[in-house]
Structures are given as structure tokens and as C-alpha cells.
Amino acid sequence: MSSILIVGGYGTFTEELINKFYKEKWQIYTLTNSRRLVKPAHVFEQYTFAYDSGSVEEVITSCRPDAILFTGAYDPLYRWEDEHVQEESLNYIAGLSNLLMSAVAFGVRHFVYVSSDRVYEDEYAVDIREEMPVSPNSFQGMTISQGENLAMHFNATTQMEVTILRIARMYGIPVNRESCTDIYSRMCMKALVSGRLSVNAKRVLSALYVKDGVEAVYLLIDAPERKHRLYHVSSMEEVTEDEVAEIIREKYSHPVEIVDRTVGLRQRVILSNERFCSEFPFQVRNGYEEMIPMIIAHMKRHKNLFLHNDEQYEGKRFQDRMLRLLKKAVPFLETVIFFFPVYFLNIQAEGGSYLGQINFYLLYVLLFAVVHGRQQAIFSALLSVIGYCFGQMYTTSGFSLLIDINTYIWTAQIFIVGLTVGHLKDKFRETEEDKNERIDFLSDRLSDITVINSSNTRIKNYFAEKLISSAEGVGRIYEITSRLERAKTGEVLFSALDTLSEIMETRDVSIYLVSNENYCRLASASSEKARSLGKSLAIADYGAMFDVMMRKQVYINRSLDTELPMMGSALFDDKGIMRIVVLLWNIPYEQMTLYQANLLTVVGALVYSMVVRDADYMDALAYRRFLPGTGILQAEAFESMLDIYRNAGEKGYAQSSVLYIQSKGMPLTELSSKIRLLLRDTDYAGVVAGGGIAVLLTNTNKNEAAYVKARLEENGIVTYQEQKI
Structure with missing residues (x-):
């Protein structure tokens, strides 16, 4: 039974890897640096150590794996947020280096480093092959690329076989809200929560379903040998953000608004898996048109895992409608509930020397105007007017209250203050939303400008180098x-x-x-x-x-x-x-x-x-170079040609062989005519030191010269590989 050590946290990718290798009868060990993770059922043994720990070598010695799989770019334990990116970059390289050195020390046969298309962050008009240079711009991309260089170095300097597998951005059916990290599930999650998607029609998406990625990993590791050290694996599917958004809108039962934010240059990064498919029997079996509806269906069935309590609005059943109505009614209920303490406080304070100077109704209206805005300000002001009127009717009649100018002045005061503060609150909220949308929009623009600037910088540096070197001057x-x-x-x-x-x-x-x-x-x-x-x-x-x-x-x-x-x-x-x-x-x-x-x-x-x-x-100069009446070079000219091809052979520019001819007294004119028919136009015959005749066969090695030698001897011309003295 073969064994494998999988290094990484338990995300969707790792769990699918464990299931696949278990079905194929492999003995599975895992190494993770988080003590909170529970060992899956199919894992034979789980080790919990930091990847750069000295105990890693003991772990490898203990489990004695045939192959080690470092999930690398798809390890969910690495956090690539801005505040953690530099620290994670150091941990990533240190952990990978320790794993490689420990694997070499034990003598592991095969080490697989899982990379991703994040190492390519420029625009590519064609499919990206393995030999094309990487172009990382972010810390994450540069770190993953440095990991590739480190893995390549160990492959070149040690006896261990190290393979790099660049897998295009994988996606899967998420387990909960926190696992919505891929491009498709994030869009589905955003549509579910907000009912709104901002799309850029110039952004081309391409992702590989996680089970297809796991199948590629298994084919690579299970193969008896591999012809290359680097492979690309992708779905080769191309779809724009607006096309994905249309699929999401069709599959959701509630309205989804698509906001067109198309800006900048076309963004396309598609890995070519031609090399991998030509060597392994790999086929992409799951496409985005089939899987995105499955992701949406899963989210709809398990809304409690993807929505917070205040976000679960979707549904047409009576319970759902009542729930939405109740959520909308909560602010009004708050206003009514708070009104009663304010009403009784105002009654108790009337006539008092201190509290009688406080306008509790005004404070009540200001509170709800500041918290909820204009709508609740109007409602609370209306309740305040009703409470004021009831309070005044204890000491005066209703008719007197209606004709009292102070009643109208007090009412106007309450409504003016409430509406003014509520309006400011609503404007502040709208300004905040506009600001967030503007930030998102400018972030997209900044990303586009970064790509454009990267391209312009390369062009500038290229032409600057050309100008300095003046190669075409x-x-x-x-x-x-x-x-x-x-x-x-x-x-x-x-x-x-x-x-x-x-x-x-x-x-x-x-x-x-x-x-x-x-x-x-x-x-x-x-x-x-x-x-x-x-x-x-x-x-x-x-x-x-x-x-x-x-x-x-x-x-x-x-x-x-x-x-x-x-x-x-x-x-x-x-x-x-x-x-x-x-x-x-x-x-x-x-x-x-x-x-x-x-x-x-x-x-x-x-x-x-x-x-x-x-x-x-x-x-x-033919009359000086050839013997009279023949095509045979004179000794000096022939020796010059030999020197030229010897020098070219030393540089690796050309191959050549020399055959020495035994003329047996045959006239040179007859010999020249005879051998000329048996040689190529690029071959030379000439006189060598001592008076013998030789043939210089250009771009011909010793094995190929044997065929020429046989052809000459069939026509009665005896040749030797070395000059006879």
C-alpha cells in the first residue's frame, strides 16, 4: 500500500484529496499547524506541528511517505489579508524550505508543490504555457512564485524528484459562509446577501472545479514517472463576469440587480493544460454552467449557514413574509415602547422646579431621528404630539387646546427638529453608502491602473535598455x-x-x-x-x-x-x-x-x-583553391576548411567528419568526377598533408559518415576514418 503525507489545513481541496486517496487505497497522513482541526475519519494519523518546526523531520521519518503533497497556494491556514501578508510570506517560505530539507534528509521519492495561477498577474492575450515567465505583482503572487523557485532548486541540486503543479483558481460547493473564498461562490454569496452584483465585462474568469483538480493531482502522483518538472492544470473555460452574473440572476428566486462597472483593459489569465493532458489521461468533467446552479441550490437549502439572522429575507412562504414584515416593524415597535416611559416622565416632571424645564418629548424625537432617520423621526414626533395633547387635556378642554397658538408652535418645533435631524441622518447614511461604492469602484480602477502601469513599465524598461545599448544604432x-x-x-x-x-x-x-x-x-x-x-x-x-x-x-x-x-x-x-x-x-x-x-x-x-x-x-579564387580541372581543393584551402569546421565543432555550432580516400592511382579528374556525384553540395574534397585525398562531410557525425563511406565503397572508392601513413 502506498502512503502520502498531505501538508495543509482542512479546506474543501484537502478534504477532497483525502477522499480520493482513500478510495484509491492509499494510507494517508496529514501535517497541519492548527491544533483546532479535528482529524478526518479517513486519515490514518494526523500530526500537528508548525511547518518550520524541527519536529517535521521526525514526522516524515515516522510515517515514511512515498510522496509528500504541499497544498501551498490552496492551504486555507494561510491568511493573505493586507495586515498579515508579510508575516504569512515569511512563514510560507520558511515552512516550505523546512519541509523540503526534511524530505531530502529522509530520502522521500517525490515531493509535489501545489501552486496556482496567482503567479501570473499581468494580461495575457494567449493561453499561458509552462515556459512563459511568471509576472507576480502582489505579495501573495510573489511568495507563491518564490516557493516555485525554491522547489526547482531542490529538484536540481538533490536526488529527490520535485514537481510543481500550477492549478487554475479552484472552486467548489462551499460548506459555510467562511468557505466562500473562490470567485464563483463569492459572487453567489454576494447576490444572496445583498441582491446586487457589480460586474466588469472586461474581466475574463476561468476556474477549475475542485474534484477535477484533485483528479489531476492523483494522476500526477500515481504515475510511475513524469516527463517534466512543471505542469499547468485548468478548465480552459472562458467566461466574463457579466455572463456569470446573468446565470446567478436566473437561478435565484429573488431579484438580483446587476450593476455594470466595466472599466479599464481586458483582464485575461488562462493557463494552458496541453502539456498535462498530452502526458496524463486527464479530462475536465465539471463546467461552470453546471456547477454554479448547484452552488446556488446548496446555499438556498442551507441559508442558516450563509446568512446572518438579519439577512435571511429570501422566501415566498407565509412564514418568510411574516418574518420580513416583523423585521420592518421592529423600529416602529421600539418607538412605541420607548414612548410610554417618556410620556410618564413628562407627566411626572410637569410643575417640578428642575425636571419641569426638560422637554422629554424633544429628546425622545431627537433620539430616534439620530438612530433611525427621517421615517422614525416623523413617527416619534406624531406620538409626541399625541402625548402632549393628552397631557394638556388634564388641565384644559379639547376646544381650548385646538385654538391655543402654543399648541401649534410646540408641534411645529417638534416636527422641524425631528425632520431636520432625521434628514441629516438619512443623508449621512446615503453618503456612507456612496462612499463605499466609490471606494469599490476606485479599487477596481486602481487594480486596472496597476496592470496598465506594469505593462508600461516593462515597455519603458525595454526601450530604455535598447536606447542605452543602442543595439540598432x-x-x-x-x-x-x-x-x-x-x-x-x-x-x-x-x-x-x-x-x-x-x-x-x-x-x-x-x-x-x-x-x-x-x-x-x-x-x-x-x-x-x-x-x-x-x-x-x-x-x-x-x-x-x-x-x-x-x-x-x-x-x-x-x-x-x-x-x-x-x-x-x-x-x-x-x-x-x-x-x-x-x-x-x-x-x-x-x-x-x-x-x-x-x-x-x-x-x-x-x-x-x-x-x-x-x-x-x-x-x-577558384583557380587558386582547386586543383586544375577538378573540384578538389588544394592542400592549403582544404586545411583552412578543416580548421573552420573544427572551431565550429568546438563551439557546438556544427558537426563534421573526415574520410580519407585511397585513390589507387586513379587520375584526379576521374576521381573528382566520381566522388562529386556521391557527395552533397556542402561537402568538400581536398588534398591533405602527405599528398592524400580526403573528404570533409559537413554537419555529419561518425554514425552518419558510415552511410557515406558505404556508398563510396559500393562505387569502388576505398575510404578510411583515419589517415593512413
Whole structure:
């Protein structure tokens, strides 16, 4: 039986994890830092220690887990509110570091770090792949990102396998009001409590149901091996806030007002789970259109868990209507109940030397006007007038009271004071509500401005760096030209790799020569990644890329297909025939711009002009480089070509092999004609020291050279891998 140690508090995610691994017959241990949590039934043993405690190593030694799962970004015990964020950030990194070191000390086979899409807080027009750099702006995002870096470091420096699983924002059916922390349940909760939703139609939401996320975690841990160290898991669903609000309004029985607060730029962060789905049999089985109604139904059935006593207004039954009526009647009942003590106090105080000077009715009206506002001020003033009239009728008749001007002055005084104070109270309440709405609105604007500023800052820094380095300035272009001019004859293509790599800011550059209209052959490449397409490309197999370059445009890999280069450019001769193809790999997404495309075009044109000039120069000196009447290089020229490819091989730019030929007295003209038919245009035959003949096979390793050797020997030409003395 396999065992797992789950580190984190008992939230919806952790509980679903426990249920899943229990069903799959795993032995489950948990480590939590809260003593208030009760051990779930399916957990074999629960340990309660701080994550940075020295006892963690003893815990791991005791339970001896096959895998450790750190819930990390989805651990409900971490509080990321503003007043706690710095403290939690320190606790988070310290706890993760201690867990990793303790796991390494025991020799745990597999450690899984659960991250989230909070590490991406900028705007992304395309789906985010694993190789795209993170962009955290908040303390929470930066902390989770630092945790990823720490996990990657342990994976690279220890024998323990560490896997990072970025799960898009998960949601589930909440247990109570406190568990409404995800984007969908928060909106459902707000609609239930206030009957009002403020939405931004430019905010694109995407979330993964918690059971789908748990299934992905299990597939990752249960797999015998994993090809990568980082995976994305998401639903790949896109929905805007206003669309979610419409679903919520349709499913609630009471009216829900949708307030349009659309402002700022479009906000979209969608993780691509292509890598995970291609390696594991994962499918998203639950969509938001099915689950949001289930969340609402659950909240309606258990309103006592989601609403406070003064918020449970929803319902059409007689009991619900009576409850709502009673809540509205409470202020009036308070006014009536308080009236009787005031009435008796006023009667007792009349004629007194001290209390007789106090107007209890005025104080009574002021109290309810200040507490409840205009409506209760009117009602309390009306009761005060009635009480005053009854009190006066003890000493005078009703007719005398009606014609007494003091009665009307007293009544006017009570109503004027009550209405004035009540009006001020209502205005203050309205001002407070407007202020809160304004704060919410400005908070959204501030969030949008932060995103815009982050984007502008990156652009400013990028162009500032370009301006300082002057990579495209006249002096820089002159330096490029001079560097290519200083290259040895036949070495221009290799020197061009350094130039392209430096100017385009990538280590992975490959240059292909178009041998005919159907194929391209690799001339030089700066890395294994750059030569990943192979040494020979069939143009028809890469139509999406070559169709763009055939139109003399720069190809940009907008779909971020990992099997294709990020940028590519073709160079044409005077007759419009494609001659050279330049491919660039591993360019940051933010640098795949029109500016970079134009820069590649300019630098490529400089490279091509130097290649053409180099070829023309070599043709002009053909009578000095080749033996008369043959295509065999003279000793000096051939030795120069050998040096060029030896240097390129040392840099990793090209491969080459040399075959030595035993001519057996065959005339050189006949030998030249014979081997020329059996070699490629990019291969060279020449004279070596001692008078022998050799063949330089470019971009060919020893295994591949064996095929050329066999072909030559089939045609009667004996070759050796090493020169015979």
C-alpha cells in the first residue's frame, strides 16, 4: 500500500484529496499547524506541528511517505489579508524550505508543490504555457512564485524528484459562509446577501472545479514517472463576469440587480493544460454552467449557514413574509415602547422646579431621528404630539387646546427638529453608502491602473535598455558588418550565429541553406534546441511557417507551439529565390513584437549580403583553391576548411567528419568526377598533408559518415576514418 503525507489545513481541496486517496487505497497522513482541526475519519494519523518546526523531520521519518503533497497556494491556514501578508510570506517560505530539507534528509521519492495561477498577474492575450515567465505583482503572487523557485532548486541540486503543479483558481460547493473564498461562490454569496452584483465585462474568469483538480493531482502522483518538472492544470473555460452574473440572476428566486462597472483593459489569465493532458489521461468533467446552479441550490437549502439572522429575507412562504414584515416593524415597535416611559416622565416632571424645564418629548424625537432617520423621526414626533395633547387635556378642554397658538408652535418645533435631524441622518447614511461604492469602484480602477502601469513599465524598461545599448544604432550596425567582414573565408555562417544570438537576445539560433525548392539543409546551429527540427527540412511539412516566409514576411509563433521556432526569416537572392532560412528559438513572449521582426529582417539582410560576397570571393579564387580541372581543393584551402569546421565543432555550432580516400592511382579528374556525384553540395574534397585525398562531410557525425563511406565503397572508392601513413 502506498502512503502520502498531505501538508495543509482542512479546506474543501484537502478534504477532497483525502477522499480520493482513500478510495484509491492509499494510507494517508496529514501535517497541519492548527491544533483546532479535528482529524478526518479517513486519515490514518494526523500530526500537528508548525511547518518550520524541527519536529517535521521526525514526522516524515515516522510515517515514511512515498510522496509528500504541499497544498501551498490552496492551504486555507494561510491568511493573505493586507495586515498579515508579510508575516504569512515569511512563514510560507520558511515552512516550505523546512519541509523540503526534511524530505531530502529522509530520502522521500517525490515531493509535489501545489501552486496556482496567482503567479501570473499581468494580461495575457494567449493561453499561458509552462515556459512563459511568471509576472507576480502582489505579495501573495510573489511568495507563491518564490516557493516555485525554491522547489526547482531542490529538484536540481538533490536526488529527490520535485514537481510543481500550477492549478487554475479552484472552486467548489462551499460548506459555510467562511468557505466562500473562490470567485464563483463569492459572487453567489454576494447576490444572496445583498441582491446586487457589480460586474466588469472586461474581466475574463476561468476556474477549475475542485474534484477535477484533485483528479489531476492523483494522476500526477500515481504515475510511475513524469516527463517534466512543471505542469499547468485548468478548465480552459472562458467566461466574463457579466455572463456569470446573468446565470446567478436566473437561478435565484429573488431579484438580483446587476450593476455594470466595466472599466479599464481586458483582464485575461488562462493557463494552458496541453502539456498535462498530452502526458496524463486527464479530462475536465465539471463546467461552470453546471456547477454554479448547484452552488446556488446548496446555499438556498442551507441559508442558516450563509446568512446572518438579519439577512435571511429570501422566501415566498407565509412564514418568510411574516418574518420580513416583523423585521420592518421592529423600529416602529421600539418607538412605541420607548414612548410610554417618556410620556410618564413628562407627566411626572410637569410643575417640578428642575425636571419641569426638560422637554422629554424633544429628546425622545431627537433620539430616534439620530438612530433611525427621517421615517422614525416623523413617527416619534406624531406620538409626541399625541402625548402632549393628552397631557394638556388634564388641565384644559379639547376646544381650548385646538385654538391655543402654543399648541401649534410646540408641534411645529417638534416636527422641524425631528425632520431636520432625521434628514441629516438619512443623508449621512446615503453618503456612507456612496462612499463605499466609490471606494469599490476606485479599487477596481486602481487594480486596472496597476496592470496598465506594469505593462508600461516593462515597455519603458525595454526601450530604455535598447536606447542605452543602442543595439540598432549606426555604430552597432557598423560593428556587425565589421565582425562579419573579419570572418575567415567560409566562416561567415558560423560568425553569423554569434551575431544573431547577440542581437536577437537568444542562445538558440539555426541557419538552413535552401538546396532546392523542396528542402532546406542545416548549415549551422548554436544549440541542441536549435537543431531540433533536424538536419534536413521538407518545406511542405512546415507549411504554416514557410507560407509566411515565402511572402517575405517574418514568421512569429503566435500559438506558442513548442515544436516550432519562435521566429523565422527567409533571405532571398536578386531573382526572388529563397536561399537562406534563419530560425530563432526561446525568445521571451513579450519580445515577439513588430520591432523584433524588423530587427531580424535588417540583421538577416546584412548576414545574407556577407554570405553572398563570401561565396563570390571563393568563386573568384577558384583557380587558386582547386586543383586544375577538378573540384578538389588544394592542400592549403582544404586545411583552412578543416580548421573552420573544427572551431565550429568546438563551439557546438556544427558537426563534421573526415574520410580519407585511397585513390589507387586513379587520375584526379576521374576521381573528382566520381566522388562529386556521391557527395552533397556542402561537402568538400581536398588534398591533405602527405599528398592524400580526403573528404570533409559537413554537419555529419561518425554514425552518419558510415552511410557515406558505404556508398563510396559500393562505387569502388576505398575510404578510411583515419589517415593512413
